Amino acid sequence: MTGVTAALGQAVVKVAVFGAAGRMGQAVCRAVLDAPGLDLVAQIDADDDPRRAVEAGAQVAVDFTHPGVTVQNIEFCVRHGIDVVVGTSGFDEARQEQVRALLPGTDVRVLVAPNFSIGAVLMMRFAAGAAPYFESVEIVELHHPDKVDAPSGTATRTAELIAEARAKAGSAPMPDATKTGLDGARGATVESVPVHSVRLRGLIAHQEVLLGTVGETLTIRHDSLDRASFMPGVVLACKKIATLPAGLTVGLDALLDL
Numbered sequence: 001m002t003g004v005t006a007a008l009g010q011a012v013v014k015v016a017v018f019g020a021a022g023r024m025g026q027a028v029c030r031a032v033l034d035a036p037g038l039d040l041v042a043q044i045d046a047d048d049d050p051r052r053a054v055e056a057g058a059q060v061a062v063d064f065t066h067p068g069v070t071v072q073n074i075e076f077c078v079r080h081g082i083d084v085v086v087g088t089s090g091f092d093e094a095r096q097e098q099v100r101a102l103l104p105g106t107d108v109r110v111l112v113a114p115n116f117s118i119g120a121v122l123m124m125r126f127a128a129g130a131a132p133y134f135e136s137v138e139i140v141e142l143h144h145p146d147k148v149d150a151p152s153g154t155a156t157r158t159a160e161l162i163a164e165a166r167a168k169a170g171s172a173p174m175p176d177a178t179k180t181g182l183d184g185a186r187g188a189t190v191e192s193v194p195v196h197s198v199r200l201r202g203l204i205a206h207q208e209v210l211l212g213t214v215g216e217t218l219t220i221r222h223d224s225l226d227r228a229s230f231m232p233g234v235v236l237a238c239k240k241i242a243t244l245p246a247g248l249t250v251g252l253d254a255l256l257d258l
Helices: 002-007 025-032 052-054 067-079 093-102 119-134 153-169 228-244
Strands: 013-018 038-044 060-063 082-084 108-114 136-143 188-190 193-199 205-213 216-224 246-249
Touching: 013 025, 013 052, 013 067, 013 228, 025 038, 025 228, 038 228, 060 067, 060 228, 067 082, 067 093, 067 193, 082 119, 082 228, 093 108, 093 246, 108 228, 119 153, 119 205, 119 228, 136 153, 153 188, 153 193, 153 205, 216 228
Parallel strands: 013 038, 013 060, 060 082, 082 108, 108 246, 136 193
Antiparallel strands: 136 205, 188 193, 205 216
16 A cells, blocks of 8 residues: 555555554554555554554554543653544543643644544534524433443533534523432533433444424434444544644544535
């Protein structure tokens, strides 16, 4: 692949994958191998020496591991001048702050994407655009039971974008007359938006944004039916992360010219 791409005059991006033995890691490795312009130079898992990425000349590292491990991997990559694409579940604001603290004075770029599916990114954007036009907004996210975080990073990011759009538009608080109820019956609240999490065998990754006002409702839903749906976004991130400013960027939409 590298020779063909170089012969066509295209720059080749050397990629290392952390968490290469996991389900998402294996899918990422296959996607990088199949993508023109990318060269998979290192596959690194739990017991492997991360210096293999440096020795192989990696320019970008893709991390699908665990939140605590991801921060360690990012710190390693920052020390060695390697850009990082993060797809790890549960990479919350506190961990993002840890990453921000690592980056001042460096030229390294770190992209944290709550979801690499192009459709999911569009779903979030559409939901934020619609939210100011409706009195009520709630989110239902549905995932497989092996997922370690709830609510999902996608749901959290969607709620943040919705709240930001409603605040900018001067929307009134959402109506809710609930006075009594079982704990959790109304879900979690993220930036004033109710979020409900379902964990069910047979699911992959799904989300509904329910919007309502007097006399009408609107439902915006996205379904990832196979992990392959995330791979075009991962490939895009590897190819275009160098176009981002140094520092931390959250969300794949920064690369989609939306």
